[in-house]
Amino acid sequence: MTDALHPLAAERPALPRGRRLPLPLLVLPAALFVLAVYVWPTLGLFRTAFNEVGPTGAMVEAWSLQTTREVFADSFTAELTLNSLWLSLVATALALALSYPVALFLFRTRSRFRGLLAVVAIMPMLVSGVVRIFGWLAILGDRGLVNGIAQWLGLISTPMRLVFNWTGVTIGLAESIMPYMILALLAGFGRLDRTLEEAARSLGATPLRCFLRVTLPLSLPAIALAAGLGFVLSMSSYITPRLMGGGRIFVLATEIYEQATTNTNWPVAAVLAIYTLVLLLALAVVARLAARRLQR
């Protein structure tokens, strides 16, 4: 309308689509921040991995692989790696077994409270990790809920050790990654076709057979992605191994913190951190490939 009347209108975009907003100026502060406080320190971390540790324990500027060699020559590194991988594997399997029914339930339910139930399922995400770990200490501790019930039932006479060991860390870790896995599974279930299940049931398959032969195979890609996510989150989790482990559980994450703070051995901390990152990257790639292969 106005375009025809205004001679310049044709050259001007109808919407103020940025043309005259100083876009670079708007982006610059945030970009500078990310560069200065994220990119630069991360590069610094990689740089530190090439430094050496002097005989006094002080850091010596260098460009060598001396620290890397020392870290991998130490058998403790292999032990830490196995601990981390094993812990993450068991925690992820446990979390998957628990998350799957919840995700499938949320996917299928016609309840009016579906929204509320979904929020409750991911509630651990909204409550501080330290608070939840404190709750687990009270449930699993020597004088906690589980031991109390077991003793009351006469199953045991002395308390079971359920915290400050691998059992406690595994349970705490599984719970902390469950919300993320539930969300990942729910996102993946979008591909689940209900008509296939209905066809199986109407052709006489029992509910269990229908689940094992139709639902489960169809949800394998979602499982692969959720498991990958849970594994990566477990590998990089620090608070749970530290608090539920009570200082007796040694994984890559706790060792990185220990080397960086208590020992102030920065080159070793940096090498271990980069090593962990490489492991995580490899795991993420494997999970992605598995999910893609299963989708076919």
Add this chain to the structure above:
Amino acid sequence: MNGAGRVLSTLAGIVYAMILAPIVVVVALAFSADDFIVFPPSGYSFRWFQALAGNGPLLDALLLSAQIACVVTALSLLLGVPAALALNKGSFPGREALQGFFLAPLLLPTLIIGLALLLFFTPLHLTATLPGLVLGHMIVTLPFVIRMMTTAFSTLPDDIEAAAATLGATPWRVVRRVTLPLAAPGLVACGALSFLLSFDETVISLFIAGPRASTLPVEMVRYVEGRTDPMVAALSVVLIAATLLVVILVERLVGVARAVGN
């Protein structure tokens, strides 16, 4: 086949009980009358809330965490909202790459970011200072603000902005008088999330906090490690209540803002 079925619902119910157990136990424990973590408690009282009110280090940490969260929220919005606006309004080469760049900090585990910041901040004497902690938390909050606000801006209707521009408003005026008021619900939600993220941030803070400046989660970690009494449960109840309050407040505010917007 309707709904979830009985077997599945039962299984889900058991898992739900597990998910809620730690939180229920913490709330019950906060009112314990015992000296140690015993569940179920042998009696109930408010003694741990009273003890909390007299605990200087935890209260100092609470105050510092609240201060940090406020500054972090203000700065994240100040840097993030213009960036999100530019990402949304502009169609320049490298827009996608820039968006990826802004979200990159979410890729690294906070364990690695914390270590990188410790190495970076120590020579600059920024460890265990308020500015250091603020910068550290902003690495987590800024990507969230940019992502949330880019989405919020993209869901706004174009026609009102177009109308304002057609009527002669300068681009700045359109942003100030039309875009930002329309995006107010998103801004409020974004600010609240940013506050909660900063307030709860634990791992990065553990690396860069120190005796001179320690945040609440760091003090809670130390307390849980050192002592075995229900005080942290009392503190947790206060925190859970405060979180719920923020969520409800945002819901109300955003609801009201939406009503005004309509």
